[in-house]
Amino acid sequence: MEAESCICNPVTGQLLRLPYLNGPRKRPEYRHMGLLTKAGDGDAPHRFAVAEIVHQRDRVVIDRFLPETGRWELVLGLPCPPPLKWEMEMNQETVAFGDRLWWVDLTRGAISVDPFSHRPEFRFVGLPEGSSLTLTDFREAPTATFMKEVAKYRRIGVSDGRLRYVEASLHAPFLLSSFVLDDDEGRS
Template sequence: MPLRRLLDLSATVSDLLRRSLSTAAAPSHPPWAIVDYTSMVDRSSSAPGACFHPVAPPGISHVTAPAHLVNPRARPAPDTNVVQVLFGNVGAASGDGHLLLSYHDLRAEGPCTTWDLSAPPEIQRFVCNPLTGQMLRLPDIGGSRRTLVFHHMGLLTQADGWLGRGPPDRFAVAELAFHVAGAGLERFLSEKGEWETVMGVPCGPPPPRGMEVNQETVAFGGRLWWVDLTSGAVSVDPFADRPEIRFVELPSGSVLPARARSTEEDGDLRKVEDRWLFLREVAKHRRIGVSKGRLRYAEVSPHDPFLLSSFALDGDEGSGWTLEHQVELRQVLADGGYPWQDNSAQAAPQIVVLDPLNANAVYLKVGEHVVVVDMHNSKVTGASPLQDEYSLVPCVLPPWLASSTIPTAGRKDDMESTDDPVN
């Protein structure tokens, strides 16, 4: 019997055994959640950890951290025009429900129409178990909270038991950066308990052009994937002694033409902003994510009849993509109670997240709602109100997550953890 088939069979047996053991005590939380990218800081809370009350999709779940754990700078004096702003974000989710949180402490001097930073911003990073509220503070990169150059870090966990499907024994946080001299990896390994820089990471075959990441980093297949939704994704095993970059191009017909980098040509900052807006607009209609154990890519055309296409990566290393679904959304949404009005100003449907447990389901932003579309049956199966702008991260919530702790085998004195459950 081939090794891969044997592993698949073993995983199936493991799943069946675990289901039988947990039947009498089903978890009180949904199997996965859609998490708001924004994480608020609560100055009034004295909770020992993060606050997270998951709601079943398509509802949106939120993570809030008490200010005493974020440990911000002292409040500005009341007789000054200096304002302090505390905010956080959910940078990434691991494949087993852990979150990578970043919190920013900004000070700006008014008036509010012309704010100038009165001091360099500070940032702190945490690995969080959302169901227990445990937050593990990571050491400051380079010994300083003012290291802000890393914006697309990913979180990858590994487990030795239960065929790799139980509580993790280690984790890695990493950021991939491309320099003139080549690629480098900034990484934190829980077993070592410190940040390190790995330079000269080999890449073969290399991306055809420079990568511009415009969605959260994805954990899949024992690797972290950095996604450029105009061209493809690069992946790295952050645990490897000698990490190597792999590149997977988007499906044929989805690669967009390269755009010149304005700052390298004429230094026009307006063109830089135009480029950022372009990448943001692309990200509204495309997404790469993990569903049913495979890496998948979905896109919706921004023009009527809004063709939604879904592809699955062939194998973990990406020999190509297979088209699985293609649906014209205009009629599907109309039948589900969300008709498109001709010549209206309403925005075209946008992709919110892919369902990590159901390869047929995609979650869309339609007007002021998150709408669930079953691509296999071409029908709307659910909806929920959506407030304001959005950036959302899917997060699986396995049954064991509520009773597990974050691994800290290489924990240093400057790493702090809140170990007591708060929910």
């Protein structure tokens, strides 16, 4: 049985089925898709984009769907400073914030892009230096199990109109730390 992905407009009740990312006969694997809306003259969104980040050898591109085109297209973006020398391991849902989609690697940081742009510019924001959770806190190498374990103690999300990184300590004294991630300067 094939899974279907749909976008529902809660204001109009309109439902739009997304075409399969890899063609009609391949099984869709939408693990890290993000949805971003843009408001028109009023408050209601009049436009949306769905995007998935894709690693291709030494570059990062996005697969995006715009309802105006009605199809998926591969878009090469401008390089991300500093250049990413690793493939990010997305282990959290994609976050929509500040007219950008943010893909999160809870061991390193987040990479963002404006999916509406014809030549998207990737930006990377690393985790804060004051982060208490390190690789030595876990007894195993960075595997899928390790990534799931990290996700229990770290999150990136939006709160009070800001992009935030929150982590809980593993050992006593137990602490909950919250950091604001500053997109303008690309720093945390």
